[in-house]
Amino acid sequence: MRRLIACLLAPVMMTAPALSAENVTTFTLENGLEAVVLEDHRAPVVMHMLWYKAGAADEDPGVSGIAHFLEHLLFKATDKLEAGEFSAIVAANGGSDNAFTSWDYTGYHQRIAADRLELMMSMESNRMRNIRLTEEDVTTERKVILEERAQRTDSDPGALFSEQRNAAQYLNHPYGRPIIGWRHEMTELSREDALAFYQKFYAPNSAVLVVAGDVDPAEVEELAKKYYGPIAPTEGLEERQRPEEPPQRVERRLVYEDPQAAQPYVVRSYLAPERDAGDQETAAALTILAEILGGSGQTSVLGRALQLDSNKAVYTSAFYSGMNYDDTTFGLYIVPAPGLTLQEGEDELDAVVAQFMEDGVDSAHLARVKSQIRASLIYGQDNVTSLGREYGAALTSGLTVQDVQEWPAILEAVTEDDIMDAARLVFDRKKSVTGWFRKPQTQEVSQ
Amino acid sequence: MIRVVLATCFALIAMPAAAIDIKEVTSPGGIKAWLVQERSIPFAALEIRFKGGASLDPEGKRGAAYLMSGLLDEGAGDLDSTAFALATEELALKFGFDASADGFSISAQFLTENRDASVELLRKAINEPRFDQSAVDRVRGQVLSIIASDEEDPSDIVSRNFAALAHGDHPYGTKIEGTAESVAALTREDLIASHKDLLTRDRMFVGAVGDISEEDLGVILDTLLGSLPATGPEMPEDAPFLLKGGETVVPYNTPQSVARFGHVGIARSDPDFFAAFVMNQVLGSGGFGSRLMDEVREKRGLTYGVYSYIALREHVNLMMGQVSSSNETVAEAISVIRDEWSKMAENGVTEDELSKAKTFLTGAYPLRFDGNARIANILAAMQFDALPIDYIDNRNAQVEAVTLEDIQRVAKRMLKPENLHFVVVGQPVGLDASN
Numbered sequence: 001m002r003r004l005i006a007c008l009l010a011p012v013m014m015t016a017p018a019l020s021a022e023n024v025t026t027f028t029l030e031n032g033l034e035a036v037v038l039e040d041h042r043a044p045v046v047m048h049m050l051w052y053k054a055g056a057a058d059e060d061p062g063v064s065g066i067a068h069f070l071e072h073l074l075f076k077a078t079d080k081l082e083a084g085e086f087s088a089i090v091a092a093n094g095g096s097d098n099a100f101t102s103w104d105y106t107g108y109h110q111r112i113a114a115d116r117l118e119l120m121m122s123m124e125s126n127r128m129r130n131i132r133l134t135e136e137d138v139t140t141e142r143k144v145i146l147e148e149r150a151q152r153t154d155s156d157p158g159a160l161f162s163e164q165r166n167a168a169q170y171l172n173h174p175y176g177r178p179i180i181g182w183r184h185e186m187t188e189l190s191r192e193d194a195l196a197f198y199q200k201f202y203a204p205n206s207a208v209l210v211v212a213g214d215v216d217p218a219e220v221e222e223l224a225k226k227y228y229g230p231i232a233p234t235e236g237l238e239e240r241q242r243p244e245e246p247p248q249r250v251e252r253r254l255v256y257e258d259p260q261a262a263q264p265y266v267v268r269s270y271l272a273p274e275r276d277a278g279d280q281e282t283a284a285a286l287t288i289l290a291e292i293l294g295g296s297g298q299t300s301v302l303g304r305a306l307q308l309d310s311n312k313a314v315y316t317s318a319f320y321s322g323m324n325y326d327d328t329t330f331g332l333y334i335v336p337a338p339g340l341t342l343q344e345g346e347d348e349l350d351a352v353v354a355q356f357m358e359d360g361v362d363s364a365h366l367a368r369v370k371s372q373i374r375a376s377l378i379y380g381q382d383n384v385t386s387l388g389r390e391y392g393a394a395l396t397s398g399l400t401v402q403d404v405q406e407w408p409a410i411l412e413a414v415t416e417d418d419i420m421d422a423a424r425l426v427f428d429r430k431k432s433v434t435g436w437f438r439k440p441q442t443q444e445v446s447q
Numbered sequence: 448m449i450r451v452v453l454a455t456c457f458a459l460i461a462m463p464a465a466a467i468d469i470k471e472v473t474s475p476g477g478i479k480a481w482l483v484q485e486r487s488i489p490f491a492a493l494e495i496r497f498k499g500g501a502s503l504d505p506e507g508k509r510g511a512a513y514l515m516s517g518l519l520d521e522g523a524g525d526l527d528s529t530a531f532a533l534a535t536e537e538l539a540l541k542f543g544f545d546a547s548a549d550g551f552s553i554s555a556q557f558l559t560e561n562r563d564a565s566v567e568l569l570r571k572a573i574n575e576p577r578f579d580q581s582a583v584d585r586v587r588g589q590v591l592s593i594i595a596s597d598e599e600d601p602s603d604i605v606s607r608n609f610a611a612l613a614h615g616d617h618p619y620g621t622k623i624e625g626t627a628e629s630v631a632a633l634t635r636e637d638l639i640a641s642h643k644d645l646l647t648r649d650r651m652f653v654g655a656v657g658d659i660s661e662e663d664l665g666v667i668l669d670t671l672l673g674s675l676p677a678t679g680p681e682m683p684e685d686a687p688f689l690l691k692g693g694e695t696v697v698p699y700n701t702p703q704s705v706a707r708f709g710h711v712g713i714a715r716s717d718p719d720f721f722a723a724f725v726m727n728q729v730l731g732s733g734g735f736g737s738r739l740m741d742e743v744r745e746k747r748g749l750t751y752g753v754y755s756y757i758a759l760r761e762h763v764n765l766m767m768g769q770v771s772s773s774n775e776t777v778a779e780a781i782s783v784i785r786d787e788w789s790k791m792a793e794n795g796v797t798e799d800e801l802s803k804a805k806t807f808l809t810g811a812y813p814l815r816f817d818g819n820a821r822i823a824n825i826l827a828a829m830q831f832d833a834l835p836i837d838y839i840d841n842r843n844a845q846v847e848a849v850t851l852e853d854i855q856r857v858a859k860r861m862l863k864p865e866n867l868h869f870v871v872v873g874q875p876v877g878l879d880a881s882n
Contacts, residue, residue: 338591
């Protein structure tokens with residue numbers, strides 16, 4: 001029963017990129033552009049991706065959503081392309097293209113026949129510095145992003161709740177702002193706001209090129225030099241430094257009520273360390289902790305105790321993703337069984353976690369998790385595109401190619417003690433947000 | 448400079464054909480499968496599909512196939528739910544069981560080093576599911592939770608209402624998950640019956656891709672599928688389409704309306720099917736550059752997404768679409784969509800649009816064949832749809848053969864703005880709520 005996960009929360013990620021070193025090539029251009037080439041010659045296809053080290057967490061206060069808005073505007077005109085022409089040319093060559101914005105990065109990608117790589121590079125490099133925005137384009141596209149917010153967030157009480165929890169989690173860091181933006185700020189986003197963000201961050205020394213598929217790394221480097229090489233870097237662009245979290249001294253509790261809240265649940269997130277370059281051990285332990293606590297409804301600690309043995313929950317999970325530039329979160333989640341209140345559900349969840357802290361990790365369970373990690377190294381080779389995404393996200397989240405390649409071995413080396421140490425570190429209620437999601441409580445009428 | 452490159456590209460277009468070498472394998476026990484060998488990675492993907500699926504739910508038992516699909520990995524043979532899950536994790540076996548409106552599918556990926564034990568575990572799940580009462584009740588609870596969530600989801604409300612209005616009492620008229628009432632009433636015996644009805648050898652299609660020989664695949668087919676019942680129940684009748692042109696408003700308190708629209712479509716076997724397919728690429732395939740996206744989003748900013756599609760189903764064929772737009776603007780979005788429907792029906796497409804659509808469709812086709820699981824899926828789907836084994840080699844030629852006149856003819860015949868019915872969920876301004 002997979003859809004619950006998809007509907008309510010991101011699933012636990014056990015991503016472990018795996019491609020033997022000879023299939024991965026890296027180079028850096030003189031203007032600072034970093035590149036990763038992943039070879040897979042099974043099909044004549046290439047994925048061309050350009051990632052910028054700039055996302056919603058790099059926005060100035062007051063213009064939330066500008067990173068995402070700019071992503072939309074990059075499909076408008078440049079000095080050489082008319083509005084919409086970029087995608088039209090990709091399509092006319094049998095390819096598909098899209099883009100995405102996160103807190104830490106913005107990415108653009110095209111999937112196309114491998115012999116069209118040069119055309120993709122010529123166009124993508126062109127729009128790195130040369131967009132031409134009209135007021136009319138900006139006005140129309142702003143309506144589109146407001147419709148996007150209406151569709152994805154404002155029409156979905158679960159999404160609104162998530163936005164509020166996130167804002168409560170981060171007291172000072174811009175991760176507390178929604179990527180799409182707060183509606184009242186989105187309505188005011190201007191052409192000048194977009195261009196300011198563009199001119200600062202859309203530069204070779206802020207970009208990571210990832211090319212994955214049926215390509216020759218030497219040819220990719222030649223093409224990259226030809227198209228991305230001549231572009232001047234943004235001078236004075238330093239490592240990103242966002243406002244940091246102060247000590248979090250008190251737990252936060254939210255009750256979100258909405259008549260359209262169909263399925264009540266409790267979710268708690270704790271501020272947690274992310275993967276850092278050269279220092280991924282704690283993140284690896286937390287990754288495995290999430291799997292052991294809440295990875296599978298049938299075998300995880302929460303699933304067995306609350307879904308199988310006691311029928312106290314319809315669904316439970318634990319989630320953690322270490323791929324962040326700054327502090328991330330570790331989460332616990334329970335949909336209590338019908339008849340249980342949210343307080344009872346939360347108490348059951350806490351009791352199981354407390355018992356786990358006493359019992360420690362079952363070594364057979366850890367062995368199974370590791371055998372799955374090893375298997376993911378084999379299965380992962382079947383999808384070079386997702387490996388490319390892994391590299392792109394890592395390199396724009398403060399990690400290096402070496403960190404990505406060492407990650408499977410670091411996961412493999414995690415011990416039972418490491419997991420318990422990480423659990424003790426992260427389960428600090430002062431750094432947590434606990435959210436209840438339910439319909440408005442009315443006067444109980446006797447049945 | 449870019450335009451020069453572009454012109455060159457159009458002149459040079461010769462897309463690589465998908466180099467897919469499909470063998471038809473027949474097992475010693477007589478089970479057929481399509482196989483693509485791919486030895487470079489030590490695992491294989493298997494896709495097994497059965498026709499029927501949730502459309503075979505007996506009257507009053509809606510949701511049986513869906514609940515049954517959630518129970519095949521909840522204990523089988525001598526293994527209870529937990530023991531089965533532990534064994535799966537130890538083998539790093541990946542699998543899924545999925546019921547849809549017209550089919551039931553089994554998708555599996557297993558490592559070469561664990562192949563025998565993986566196949567044995569899958570054999571148990573497919574042939575000897577336990578349906579322990581505790582597992583039935585637990586998974587039922589999950590399904591009821593999904594049904595409750597869907598009750599409040601605008602996209603789900605719109606598709607549920609459209610289906611009910613369009614298809615009435617036919618199984619297509621209700622969701623495959625069933626209702627809270629129908630699911631609550633399902634018994635263990637209903638699930639055993641559903642398993643027996645749905646997984647039968649007379650309607651089974653298999654694709655396999657990866658590190659596996661023809662001989663080994665034959666043995667696996669007999670092991671996994673040889674003991675299933677030979678035949679299953681009759682398929683349902685064709686579904687009616689009961690909606691006339693107009694609009695139906697389903698009031699719901701939300702800032703943005705969701706509209707689903709459609710009328711009768713075209714069969715895959717129709718001589719004009721490919722013309723219709725290319726026509727829809729121009730009209731509303733969802734990508735940038737389609738007329739609907741251009742008019743509703745790019746020019747007017749009325750939506751984040753709008754698309755149309757040809758819905759091919761076993762018992763009905765529809766021409767469908769969907770759009771979301773703020774309550775204040777959805778009436779305008781609907782009016783623009785109707786206009787585009789009319790324009791296409793009257794004038795067809797331009798030479799330039801036809802050429803671009805063909806280049807996209809023929810160029811995009813080979814890009815689908817990436818990854819063992821995806822190819823296994825395509826192989827099973829091709830057989831499910833009764834396509835010939837050389838379809839992949841000829842498919843692009845059928846796209847290329849479509850002419851302006853073909854599209855004009857099929858657009859006039861198929862697109863009927865006056866028959867187009869919009870079901871709108873939300874609080875739309877300026878829409879008449881009557882049919």
